[in-house]
Amino acid sequence: MLRLRIGALIAAGAIAFAACSGAATAAPSVAAPSAAPVTSGAPASTAPVPSGPTPVNGGTWIFGSASDPSTLDAILIQDGESFRIAQQIYETLIKLKPGSASDLEPDLAKTWDTSTDGLTYTFHLQTGVNFSDGTPFNADAAVYNVNRWKNLPAALQGDDYYDVTVFGGYGANSLIKTVTKIDDATFSITLTKPKADFLTAMTLIPFAMQSPTALQAHHADLGSKAPTNDYWQKAPTGTGPFMFSEFVPGDHYTIVKNPNYWDTANAAHLDKIIFQPIADSANRLTALKSGTVDTIDFVDATQLKDISSDSSLQLLTRPPLDIGKLGFNQTQKPFNDIKVRTAVALAIDKNALVNAFFPNGAGTVADSDLINNMPAYEPNTGVGTFDAAAAKTMLQSSTCPPPCAVTFWYPDSVSRPYMLDPQNEYLAIKPMLEAAGFVVTPNHKPWHGGYLTDEANGVYPMFFIGWIYDYADPADGPGLFYATSTADCNGVKETTAHNCEFGEDNPLVAAAMAKAIAEPDQTTRTQDWKDAMKLINADVPDVPLVWAGSSLASTTKVHGYIPSPTQSEYFNLVWKDAGS
Amino acid sequence: MLKYIVRRLILLVPILFGLSLFIIVFVHALPGDPCSSILGEHTSPERIAACRHGLGLDKPLYEQYFDYMNGLFHGNLGTSATDRVPVLTEFVSRFPATVELSIAAMAVAIGLGVPLGIAAAKRQGSVFDNLATVGSLIGISIPIFFLGLLLAYVFGVWLHWLPTAGRFSLRQYDFSHAGTNFLLWESLVINRNIPEFLDVVRHLILPAIALGSIPLAVVARITRSAVLEVLNEDYVRTARAKGLTTRRIDRRHVLRNAMLPIATIIGLQTGLLLGGAVLTETIFSWGGVGSWLFQAAVDKDFIVIQSGTLILATLFVLVNLTVDVSYAYLNPRIRYS
16 A cells, blocks of 8 residues: 555645556576575566667756655655655665566566475575665675564554565564575575565565664664654665755755666666655646646646646656445445345446546546456456446345435545545445435545544445555455454454454455465466455455556656556656756 | 743743643544554554554543653654654754745735835825725735635746745755755855845745735735824824924824734734745645644644644744734833833
8 A cells, every 4th residue: 555645635625625576587596595496586687778869867857746755764664755765765675677567677686586385585686786875785784674674673663564564563473484694695584474475575665675784873773753763864775776865844855866876787867856745736737837847746637638738748657556446344234235235336337437537547447456457357247337227126136125225435535546536426426326226325534534444443334445556466455455354343342353344254255365365376376366356256345446547747858757557666767858 | 021021921831731731632532543644545453553552542631641741841742653753853844934934925915015004094095095905805805725826827837937836946056054944044144145045035936925915915904094093193183283294204103103003913914924824835835834734634643733733832922922022112102010
């Protein structure tokens, strides 16, 4: 869940009214020191060649972002703006191929091996790499970083998101069992149980390598409340093509070219990048058009046409990796009846909805929690397409025949990429449901004013929700949505495993997902996810509405920008026209 | 005078206590907490509970209050739950931007509002007076976001005369050395760089006009009515009868006596502007206190809201105290004890 600083998006409303394959290319690996390797990463770090004219070196690029970064201590990062900057100053062991959501490439690890039991990953590191503070990146530094993830200092626990999400907890509760240095350029990570998306998860910038010396010198492990901890504001230190220069909160964040970058073939073209936070999308476009900034992110769907028609601007569109949907809680009446859920699914004219709220190609009609560019995606033919008459017939045969009273929850004070205008989207769906025989009672809460918390606790019977994938793997989507919990859901203590949010407690679904999540073989795994998705879709836990992407706009003087569905965008590839 | 100032400062303590209590109760009465902002969609009840525990939000409100006050007494204003930056650090970093914008906006308001009000009063009932009255009504009525966007479009996008975002040309200048974040001061006094100073001024023009529009209208109206009132006083008539020149009467008798309400309104407006101008700072991407507190309110970042508000309340009281003290200088007949 690449978090967006929604305040920036809300600001628009306030003003109107007050974001690899381990397989990569199979290549011989150095001898695996532990278990027999089954998968090996490619040694070739190919320099992506941007299309067009020869890149020009030098210049300053001003990027109009939506907000300041929240932190640049990599393991604590969870928001998109922090991801963006961290992506330029830090590097991971493995990275996503530019523009791809799932193809892996070597980064700080030249190659990697996976043991036959899928538990031990051995990384063979690049040599001659230094952090921007001059200290060496080697197996000791890598082991230090991985141990920091596993044993996250107490003062930082809870400030992280991806550490717990990917590894499940800290210390003995972490999926990481051991981290072992083999030699100066080789180390291994052993997991407590197989996790097939482990290598893909390693592309996430929170799992980037940071300088142990800088972390210690700036007291990063003392936590955010320690006055001596100024690591991310003053000395975030990685091995990337850019390095930290200056941070003035609310005004700008500056990074400069790393003159000693190890991968000379991929050294940065630009001398300097300045990130200028401009909260409101309309103001970002104004700043772009007035020449204050060179590039802006998170263009509104309504601005796409205007930008496309401006010859001085170019539109950079990320392939969709967001899903917006209408969820049900199957433990609440009348949605405990699959016929009622199916009736809702049949009643909604998704085409009309997407055309109205995601114009100019900002969204595509969705039929699955998986995005249609994921390998495991298959068209969901279970419910069928919009059919008002069939919806009415289905409802009549259900335990809640017309007039069937339902409560529809939508959030206010929010605009998400997959849910741009929740209230009006609700108003568009309401008559569709009424035509099928539902009597709809609306209810709403502010997104951060209780909506998300209540929704997670299973309070809502029918609700808008969505997801921004971190990488194109079902484990990062349905693998999270329908996970079970033994917690206290909505004040009711559960004694057996229970899914609070959707009440999706089908043991067949849980078993199929567990198998898919643990399967190390990519082909088998893809099939496992297809099987799991068939089971999930058959339960109709939600109505997928839209697959949405996002767009950037830039002057035509900027080149080499490769939009990524996961926002894994590498600015060392970017260059500007001479003198611009 | 000193006794008066000390008494006012001592009175600040119960005011801030009351305010801290009010703010914490009010903020916690709002639905939601920072955890939804931190955890996002599809989180689990366990993680929500762990987050709330980590932030101390699972404690009774009175305990949270005492923990907070305990921190305050030890000089700790707390740390942002979402950005993990100490409140004081962020405030110190952003406040200079707000101060410069407030001063520029008040310069617009006073520089135009006072002369406009005086001229309108002296031409009471004339076309100019009516235009000034209508103009100040429009100034008060026009929403800042509309004026701001209009100014940005006309002078930024259309005419390309003035910048529409930020405090200086990031492409050209570097303010990383002195680190005061008072850019007017740094460019003019420390760097002694006139082009740099003029660049900062150019960036101030549009937000200052947008932010200063309402104070301008208010100051003009108050000035007009204050001057009118004084113009009808006996001593002015007497001064005229004595044959004093109009300029001398205006300077020695009219303006000096009319300054009290004008100073009061200028103080109040300055205090309000120092509280941050959410809309103006958002429209012109001005990294000040207003946009920071707005984001904190959206994220339900309780500590930032509480401490930020307390700091601003303190500043507001201090500004108004300064205004009260200035009365004695504006009018020697006023004595404080």
